[in-house]
Amino acid sequence: MTDADSFSIRQMCDTYSVTPRTLRFYEQKELLFPVRLGTQRLYGKRERTRLHLILRGKRFGFSLEDIRQLLDMYDRDGSNEAQLVRTYDLAQDRLARMEAQRAELDEAISELRDQLAQGADLLARHRAVAAE
Amino acid sequence: MTDADSFSIRQMCDTYSVTPRTLRFYEQKELLFPVRLGTQRLYGKRERTRLHLILRGKRFGFSLEDIRQLLDMYDRDGSNEAQLVRTYDLAQDRLARMEAQRAELDEAISELRDQLAQGADLLARHRAVAAE
DNA sequence: GGATCGCTTGACGTTAACGTAATGTAACGT
DNA sequence: ACGTTACATTACGTTAACGTCAAGCGATCC
Structure with missing residues (x-):
C-alpha cells in the first residue's frame, strides 16, 4: 500500500x-x-x-466482452453529443433487458417455490405412511 | 408428427x-x-x-451440468426418503441462490437507473449550452 | 550473500458448449 | 429409378475463460 x-x-x-x-x-x-x-x-x-x-x-x-462494453459506457467522456446519445440509448436497452430478466427470475422463483411445496407435501405423506 | x-x-x-x-x-x-x-x-x-x-x-x-442436476430434481421418484430429503435440500439451496441473485439484480437495476438519470441531466445541460 | 517471498511475464493446457464438415440412410415426389 | 429433403452419426475444430508451469526480477530476512 x-x-x-x-x-x-x-x-x-x-x-x-x-x-x-x-x-x-x-x-x-x-x-x-x-x-x-x-x-x-x-x-x-x-x-x-x-x-x-x-x-x-x-x-x-x-460474457466478458459484453461486460467490457458496459464498463466503457460507465466512463465515457460525454464531450460530443452523438456519442452521448448513443451511450444513453445503449444503457436504456440494457436496462430493459435486465428488467425482463428480473421478470423471468421472479417466474422461475415462484415455480421453484411450488415445486418445494409439493416436495414438502410428498415428504409429509411419506412419513405418515411410514409411521402407521 | x-x-x-x-x-x-x-x-x-x-x-x-x-x-x-x-x-x-x-x-x-x-x-x-x-x-x-x-x-x-x-x-x-x-x-x-x-x-x-x-x-x-x-x-x-x-452451467449445463448445474442445470442437469436441477432437472433430475424435477422428476425424482421419491421412493426412498433419504433421496427425497436430499433433493428437497438441494432445491432450497437453489431457491436461496436465486433470491440472492434477484436482490443483486434489483441493485444493479437501480444503479443503472441512476446512471441513466445522470446521463439525461448531462445531455440536457449539453444542449442548453449549445442553444445559447 | 544466499534463500525466500511476492510478484512478474510468457507459453502451453484445459473445459464447456457448441460449430462444422464428411458421410450415410430412410422417406417421398415425379 | 432417381434426385431431393430431412434426418442421422462420427469426428475434428473453435471460442471463452481461465489453470498451470517455467523462468526471472526485486525486496527482505537471516
Missing part, C-alpha cells in the same frame, strides 16, 4: 476471491487498468468498482 | 431457436431424452418443458 488507498494484487484476490491469473487476464482483455509502480500492479478505487461490476455481470451470465 | 403431440427436431429448433446440434448435444449430456421412432427423435411435452428450463437456466448463467 504505497500510496493512498491502492490494493496490491494479493489484496484484490483475497477481497474478491479471484486468482492473480484472473486479474491479469482481465487486464489483458482491457477490463481493468491498474497503475504500475515499477513492475507491480496497484488497484485504486476505480478498478475495484470495475471488478465489482465485472463479477456481478458474470453472475448474470454476461 | 406421428403420434399425439410430438415435435420433430426441426419443429423444436424453430420453436426454441436452437440448432439440431444443440439438441443432440443436450441429449448426449443427458439433459433431454427424446423418444426414438426408428432413427428419428420425437420430443413430447416433457422434453419441451425440460428444454424451456434449460434455456432459462442458461440465461441466468448456470
Whole structure:
C-alpha cells in the first residue's frame, strides 16, 4: 500500500476471491487498468468498482466482452453529443433487458417455490405412511 | 408428427431457436431424452418443458451440468426418503441462490437507473449550452 | 550473500458448449 | 429409378475463460 488507498494484487484476490491469473487476464482483455509502480500492479478505487461490476455481470451470465462494453459506457467522456446519445440509448436497452430478466427470475422463483411445496407435501405423506 | 403431440427436431429448433446440434448435444449430456421412432427423435411435452428450463437456466448463467442436476430434481421418484430429503435440500439451496441473485439484480437495476438519470441531466445541460 | 517471498511475464493446457464438415440412410415426389 | 429433403452419426475444430508451469526480477530476512 504505497500510496493512498491502492490494493496490491494479493489484496484484490483475497477481497474478491479471484486468482492473480484472473486479474491479469482481465487486464489483458482491457477490463481493468491498474497503475504500475515499477513492475507491480496497484488497484485504486476505480478498478475495484470495475471488478465489482465485472463479477456481478458474470453472475448474470454476461460474457466478458459484453461486460467490457458496459464498463466503457460507465466512463465515457460525454464531450460530443452523438456519442452521448448513443451511450444513453445503449444503457436504456440494457436496462430493459435486465428488467425482463428480473421478470423471468421472479417466474422461475415462484415455480421453484411450488415445486418445494409439493416436495414438502410428498415428504409429509411419506412419513405418515411410514409411521402407521 | 406421428403420434399425439410430438415435435420433430426441426419443429423444436424453430420453436426454441436452437440448432439440431444443440439438441443432440443436450441429449448426449443427458439433459433431454427424446423418444426414438426408428432413427428419428420425437420430443413430447416433457422434453419441451425440460428444454424451456434449460434455456432459462442458461440465461441466468448456470452451467449445463448445474442445470442437469436441477432437472433430475424435477422428476425424482421419491421412493426412498433419504433421496427425497436430499433433493428437497438441494432445491432450497437453489431457491436461496436465486433470491440472492434477484436482490443483486434489483441493485444493479437501480444503479443503472441512476446512471441513466445522470446521463439525461448531462445531455440536457449539453444542449442548453449549445442553444445559447 | 544466499534463500525466500511476492510478484512478474510468457507459453502451453484445459473445459464447456457448441460449430462444422464428411458421410450415410430412410422417406417421398415425379 | 432417381434426385431431393430431412434426418442421422462420427469426428475434428473453435471460442471463452481461465489453470498451470517455467523462468526471472526485486525486496527482505537471516
